[in-house]
Amino acid sequence: MIVTVKVTNEAPRGRPRSSQCREAILSAASEILKEKGFRDLTIEEVAARAHVGKATIYRNWETRGILALDAFMVDYLLLQPPQRGATLEEDLFSALAGWVAVVDGTPTGRALVGLLAEAQFDLELGKQFRDRVVAPARAAQRDMIERAVARGEIPPDTDLEILMDLLFGPAYLRLLEGHQPLSSAFVRRIARAVALAAREGVAVRDL
Amino acid sequence: MIVTVKVTNEAPRGRPRSSQCREAILSAASEILKEKGFRDLTIEEVAARAHVGKATIYRNWETRGILALDAFMVDYLLLQPPQRGATLEEDLFSALAGWVAVVDGTPTGRALVGLLAEAQFDLELGKQFRDRVVAPARAAQRDMIERAVARGEIPPDTDLEILMDLLFGPAYLRLLEGHQPLSSAFVRRIARAVALAAREGVAVRDL
Amino acid sequence: MIVTVKVTNEAPRGRPRSSQCREAILSAASEILKEKGFRDLTIEEVAARAHVGKATIYRNWETRGILALDAFMVDYLLLQPPQRGATLEEDLFSALAGWVAVVDGTPTGRALVGLLAEAQFDLELGKQFRDRVVAPARAAQRDMIERAVARGEIPPDTDLEILMDLLFGPAYLRLLEGHQPLSSAFVRRIARAVALAAREGVAVRDL
Amino acid sequence: MIVTVKVTNEAPRGRPRSSQCREAILSAASEILKEKGFRDLTIEEVAARAHVGKATIYRNWETRGILALDAFMVDYLLLQPPQRGATLEEDLFSALAGWVAVVDGTPTGRALVGLLAEAQFDLELGKQFRDRVVAPARAAQRDMIERAVARGEIPPDTDLEILMDLLFGPAYLRLLEGHQPLSSAFVRRIARAVALAAREGVAVRDL
DNA sequence: CCCTAAACGAGACGGTACGTCTAGTCTTATG
């Protein structure tokens, strides 16, 4: 497959790529992703539903995975609600509970898992997933930690990454393995444990 | 697809199924799983490498996923080392460090993720994954908790499930998303945080 | 493309190729050839009409051209009538008139031209066309010449090839270029001219 | 497809059609015709080689076939040499030998066959082929017959069409089917046979 | 010791989807 990416800043020649097209393709892909999941999302069907030639899809997206990521982002980002509580534990709870609401038993959740699996092999997809999903989420969560530091709840050099991994990791695990439900009791306890660890300085950088 | 499962205890008629066959298939599947990952494991290639007809594979395994699970188990179980330390934190550390050694940057790790993704759609695979991978692991870990209870380190009605999710979840997350390395500093801090939470009774059942 | 042709006389292994299949494909191809001509005969449509996978077609025929040749043969050979007259001119007339009836304004005629054009590029098709269409026709015509020799109408070492080219060439030309009709007056005159040339020994070998 | 044909004689508005363009297109088409033959001449490649938009080609030529005919004409006409001998047979021989030299084993010959095949389906191409290739050739050949009539070699009401079909038909046949070579012995005998037929009045109109 | 019946290898079968290519049309900016 060949995807030409413009590098120079010459004047663009020929017919410009249609944004209508891109939107039709994304919304078709999004539909299929919800109905059938990532595994059964085929370029052929996206093209048919969007009334678009297959070449137009290949012209705009390098791989099926990256197309699916774009389609996934629409729903995933829209549903992420920001929250601000009085204590770190409250913030942690609402962040995790919000995520659980979006992914537990939903098409979005299944799509997320499918993308993660695909990203193990499609390295470009992995990179984009980190840049476009993980990094923005972490940036948004940084504020939560900073406010807790400002309140004096936790040490100033607390490592955001470890704390967020401790918070979301257990939930990812239950989402993936399905061995236990993502109940609100679970969310509450995880938030409490993470808050405790943070307060006790387990996550400070120079440990 | 039709897989006949014998229920009655009649005498088996005809040529018995060959265990040589099963082994050849499993080892071919295992090879491919390591070389190319779950996504690129095709029945066609397994059959060719094992010098076996495709029907023989379909006769013995319901789906590609379950075949891959069987192939995966060989490596995954062999490499799981049991450990017994002096404190809960030591035990948690060695358990997590052992798991990380098996999956971080290894074919086994990539296979694990592929299987988890497939299990979102192949429900039977999900069930078998829980029964044959998750459940035995948890059973093995139960001893670790019980010894900590016996030593008086943690409350007696501590919930194993939450504790193990707290321990392994963050590592799964880093394995999946690759946003941060599975360093030994990471493992150490996670073990410390989980031990702390356990001691403080965050995971007791009636919370 | 890869088409395996058996050369050795080993026992055949695996499922034998289905003749039903071959027949269904040929009759679908024949239909399309008549309806739309060689240019618009696509493997895709043959497969669809014959309720057959595309791979089955590619497994049995090297190229679209050779498939079309096989389909063409059915009609072309069936319609070739043998004739025996009292004089060479009568024989020549009935041979040419028979051919004209089969190809003038018929799907078979258009198919013939399409195959000839394709054969300019598909050398294997050209070879098979000569072996399976031209050579048998010439063999059948040889009898006509031999009888004329036996009757003493023409010299004994008359060259069949030249005579037949003189007979059919003009008709091919009108078929191809369509500049003049393939009328029965035309057929009559051509037969007379060829008979005359033959009698006068224009086609003897050592000329 | 839509081809706008100007009927009125209004003053032309806007940028005039470039003749440079037409030439670039024709010479690109001619190149490809020689390299790959008619079957593999694609509008896409012509446009690319001529540094021309595809629309410009469609604006100037109705079909691929007619473009190819235009490209073909350049070579075909250039190479047709006129000849004048002392007898009809000499004239016939030199006419046929000249044609054979142009088409036997040459790209021009293969292009000729491709065009003839295409013309079976593209009726407009067939018409243009007759008007621009066949008709001028016959007009040129008329002189040969008239001179033979003037010399008293052949009857005055000899049918040019039949005679030329008898002359060129056999050569077309060998060109198409390739069953026998277009040797000079072949050309000589055909010329002799046609001259004989003409002398004997086989081609007179009221036969 | 043959008979029976299922398992075996091989690979053909009807399908689906792949990623590429070309057709013929449409839409920009440029001349």
Added chain:
DNA sequence: CATAAGACTAGACGTACCGTCTCGTTTAGGG
């Protein structure tokens, strides 16, 4: 307004696998 460039819809190309099937060939019991 013609042009070069190239994006657009449409659909065929030849390939790779899917899961099923149909062969001829083993390979065990049970008669």
